[in-house]
Amino acid sequence: MGKQRLYLFDTTLRDGAQTSGVDFTLADKLAIAGMLDELGIDYIEGGYPGANPTDTELFGTPRKFNATFTAFGMTRRPGRSASNDPGLAAVLEAKTDAICLVAKTWDYHVRIALETTKEENLASIRDSVRAAQARRREVLLDCEHFFDGYKSNPKYALACAKAAHDAGARWVVLCDTNGGTLPNEVEKIVGEVVKVVPGDHIGIHAHNDTEQAVANSFAAVHAGARQIQGTLNGLGERCGNANLVSIIPTLKLKPEFAGFEIGVSDAQLKKLVHVSHALDERLNRASNRHAPYVGESAFATKAGIHASAIMKDPATYEHVTPESVGNKRKVLVSEQAGKSNILAELERIGIKADKDDPRIARLLEVVKEREAIGYAYEAADASFEMLARRMLGTVPNYFDVTQFDVNVEQRNNAKGERVTVSMAVVKVKVGDENLISAAEGNGPVNALDQALRKDLGKYQKYIEGLKLTDYRVRILNAGTEAVTRVLIESEDETSDHWTTIGVSSNIIDASFQALMDSIVYKLVKSGAPA
Numbered sequence: 001m002g003k004q005r006l007y008l009f010d011t012t013l014r015d016g017a018q019t020s021g022v023d024f025t026l027a028d029k030l031a032i033a034g035m036l037d038e039l040g041i042d043y044i045e046g047g048y049p050g051a052n053p054t055d056t057e058l059f060g061t062p063r064k065f066n067a068t069f070t071a072f073g074m075t076r077r078p079g080r081s082a083s084n085d086p087g088l089a090a091v092l093e094a095k096t097d098a099i100c101l102v103a104k105t106w107d108y109h110v111r112i113a114l115e116t117t118k119e120e121n122l123a124s125i126r127d128s129v130r131a132a133q134a135r136r137r138e139v140l141l142d143c144e145h146f147f148d149g150y151k152s153n154p155k156y157a158l159a160c161a162k163a164a165h166d167a168g169a170r171w172v173v174l175c176d177t178n179g180g181t182l183p184n185e186v187e188k189i190v191g192e193v194v195k196v197v198p199g200d201h202i203g204i205h206a207h208n209d210t211e212q213a214v215a216n217s218f219a220a221v222h223a224g225a226r227q228i229q230g231t232l233n234g235l236g237e238r239c240g241n242a243n244l245v246s247i248i249p250t251l252k253l254k255p256e257f258a259g260f261e262i263g264v265s266d267a268q269l270k271k272l273v274h275v276s277h278a279l280d281e282r283l284n285r286a287s288n289r290h291a292p293y294v295g296e297s298a299f300a301t302k303a304g305i306h307a308s309a310i311m312k313d314p315a316t317y318e319h320v321t322p323e324s325v326g327n328k329r330k331v332l333v334s335e336q337a338g339k340s341n342i343l344a345e346l347e348r349i350g351i352k353a354d355k356d357d358p359r360i361a362r363l364l365e366v367v368k369e370r371e372a373i374g375y376a377y378e379a380a381d382a383s384f385e386m387l388a389r390r391m392l393g394t395v396p397n398y399f400d401v402t403q404f405d406v407n408v409e410q411r412n413n414a415k416g417e418r419v420t421v422s423m424a425v426v427k428v429k430v431g432d433e434n435l436i437s438a439a440e441g442n443g444p445v446n447a448l449d450q451a452l453r454k455d456l457g458k459y460q461k462y463i464e465g466l467k468l469t470d471y472r473v474r475i476l477n478a479g480t481e482a483v484t485r486v487l488i489e490s491e492d493e494t495s496d497h498w499t500t501i502g503v504s505s506n507i508i509d510a511s512f513q514a515l516m517d518s519i520v521y522k523l524v525k526s527g528a529p530a
């Protein structure tokens with residue numbers, strides 16, 4: 001018998017954006033969508049067109065993804081026609097493949113929040129689904145408060161689900177909006193729903209208020225649902241949504257789910273740690289070391305009997321292999337294990353290296369020293385590559401910055417307004433040529449960047465297409481001293497992007513390191529001659 005297809009729907013960019021402290025820019029959204037796409041997620045919900053300028057811009061242009069790009073919105077308001085509802089119109093206008101509409105399915109909410117009749121709410125569901133279908137979009141209907149609604153009035157909740165399905169919705173998504181439903185209840189209720197709407201049209205959208213959103217998602221699958229909605233790292237309002245980062249490997253690796261197939265391949269599964277950590281870096285927050293599967297400690301064992309058993313056979317204390325999700329086993333700091341990590345990393349970026357080359361052992365040492373003082377090479381692929389290439393002797397010394405000077409000045413401008421301006425002067429030696437550039441910027445780092453990239457002599461043409469797309473700062477507490485970690489994301493004319501890092505007690509110095517790595521990376525990448 002063939003495997004049954006389970007679909008994954010990510011709502012990090014919509015429900016995840018409700019997380020307190022999270023505020024995605026357009027660049028964030030595009031970068032995260034790109035990661036989700038690389039991971040093999042089936043549906044990416046981008047946001048709520050019309051609700052804010054970022055989402056409106058996001059949906060104003062057709063986006064190319066393997067995944068089905070989805071816009072979110074509300075069913076038509078009571079008393080209005082589908083063609084005369086500006087909210088619905090904004091969603092229907094969105095340049096997407098699919099539309100996910102949310103509707104009330106709890107009679108209590110229909111009465112209190114919508115102040116309308118149950119019949120009018122059913123009509124709203126039907127009309128809205130049909131309107132989206134008429135635009136040739138795949139339609140999903142989110143049944144808000146479905147489980148609480150079912151408990152209060154099962155007949156009405158089921159009628160809502162059936163109305164959406166009958167009107168042509170591809171998916172009817174059952175939402176545990178308050179997040180308080182328990183797995184046994186989810187399984188029982190979904191079991192009733194699939195008698196009315198076939199399971200391969202049912203999705204589950206669980207919130208994590210009893211820390212069982214993942215378990216609730218699986219309970220729904222057991223009962224017949226075939227789409228799981230969730231977010232990366234369980235982002236979301238209050239206690240978050242179902243965590244896809246835990247759901248994906250469980251579906252892939254546990255014999256329990258061997259009868260199912262998802263869009264994430266074994267190779268894509270190996271990117272899971274990277275994706276999870278990259279999201280945290282983007283949110284400028286520390287990753288949860290103890291996160292299942294992907295946490296730094298998920299496969300770490302302290303010395304003792306566990307460690308010696310693990311050395312003999314890792315399966316003794318591991319429920320899955322760390323490599324399957326791109327994680328690493330940590331047992332003491334074994335020289336050999338560390339070296340194989342470095343070799344794997346070099347292979348990943350296309351550098352051939354011999355495992356017995358003494359420079360590899362030295363590279364490992366330097367990485368460990370630097371990570372101990374705050375560098376995070378996992379988040380800064382290009383800086384790792386530059387470090388490795390330098391130590392293996394494959395980076396030409398293109399230029400030297402012999403001196404730089406950055407100043408910040410506060411003064412009155414010609415209009416008598418108080419302004420703060422920054423200026424940088426950079427002296428660069430390219431071959432025998434000494435070049436001096438000066439630039440103003442809206443801040444010291446911006447001024448330094450402008451000056452540094454203003455004139456690199458014969459190399460200038462290789463960096464013309466270089467753009468900085470993101471700049472993130474974190475203060476780390478290393479012992480008693482605070483150090484600054486700067487991560488810079490760059491992009492070039494080929495839409496390639498990379499991240500570089502700098503660490504220093506001085507923010508300008510940390511930024512300078514990251515800027516330099518990015519420029520040199522671009523020169524190497526462009527094949528600039530030595």
Ligand SMILES: [Zn+2]
Pocket residue numbers: 015175177205207241
């Ligand atoms: Zn939700």
